Amino acid sequence: MTHLATRRHLHASYLSETLRLWADSIPHLHAEGTDPDGRPLDFDRSLICAYAFRHSYAQRHADAGTPLDVLCELMDHKSVCTTQRYYTVSLKRKREAVTKLAAHVVDHHGRPRPCSDTTYELRSVAVPYGGCTEPSNVKAGGNSCPIRFQCAGCGFYRPDPSYLPAIEQHINELRADRESATAMDAADFVITALTAQITAFEQVADRMRRRLAALPAAERAEIEEASTILRKARAGNTHTLLPLTPAPRTTPQP
Numbered sequence: 001m002t003h004l005a006t007r008r009h010l011h012a013s014y015l016s017e018t019l020r021l022w023a024d025s026i027p028h029l030h031a032e033g034t035d036p037d038g039r040p041l042d043f044d045r046s047l048i049c050a051y052a053f054r055h056s057y058a059q060r061h062a063d064a065g066t067p068l069d070v071l072c073e074l075m076d077h078k079s080v081c082t083t084q085r086y087y088t089v090s091l092k093r094k095r096e097a098v099t100k101l102a103a104h105v106v107d108h109h110g111r112p113r114p115c116s117d118t119t120y121e122l123r124s125v126a127v128p129y130g131g132c133t134e135p136s137n138v139k140a141g142g143n144s145c146p147i148r149f150q151c152a153g154c155g156f157y158r159p160d161p162s163y164l165p166a167i168e169q170h171i172n173e174l175r176a177d178r179e180s181a182t183a184m185d186a187a188d189f190v191i192t193a194l195t196a197q198i199t200a201f202e203q204v205a206d207r208m209r210r211r212l213a214a215l216p217a218a219e220r221a222e223i224e225e226a227s228t229i230l231r232k233a234r235a236g237n238t239h240t241l242l243p244l245t246p247a248p249r250t251t252p253q254p
């Protein structure tokens with residue numbers, strides 16, 4: 001115990017020296033691409049440093065669509081502007097991603113509902129589990145769903161493959177809610193409503209996954225890349241959308 005209590009922390013210089021020794025001891029380290037003779041290029045080992053790990057950690061979170069405010073906390077950044085740079089997506093890449101995914105939009109039954117880039121961007125808005133084409137909600141930037149974000153049962157719901165992880169996560173949350181409702185001996189209509197939502201979202205996700213699986217590997221890879229770009233663009237949007245029920249206004253006391 002005494003030994004553990006008196007053990008000193010690792011100094012930054014010790015960590016960098018150890019990291020350098022480890023990086024230099026790796027026999028072959030290849031960068032992306034090849035030289036004119038087709039041999040793999042050497043990776044620049046001077047780029048391996050502790051800060052690079054931190055940077056990669058943040059970038060991977062941003063690419064996976066971790067919300068901006070969550071990543072800001074994980075990175076312990078003082079300002080969200082510092083975190084924002086991990087979400088930078090050029091307009092050109094975003095446009096290409098929209099073009100790619102607009103062809104793979106489905107409806108709330110999981111049936112194909114491809115649309116043009118213009119429709120994707122101008123006549124729909126991103127809500128938590130997919131695109132929404134309900135005009136008043138589009139006008140309100142996604143903050144005015146008339147039926148409290150029950151997208152799986154809504155004729156205006158238009159998800160594309162970039163929403164698959166969000167849909168899968170939501171299915172898990174709904175299942176957990178159903179378990180809780182059952183344990184609480186909630187009324188049948190509560191369980192029935194949750195089950196119906198789970199079934200509807202599962203159908204959307206299943207059909208989307210099956211359609212993707214039937215595509216050639218190269219096209220699937222393009223869709224995955226486009227999905228990552230759009231998830232990142234959405235996650236970097238400081239305008240947070242949550243399926244919350246607005247609190248009723250309280251009358252000010254005289």
Ligand code: SF4
Binds near residue numbers: 133145149150151
């Ligand atoms: S339920 Fe979903 S798709 Fe339907 S109007 Fe509301 S946000 Fe849009």
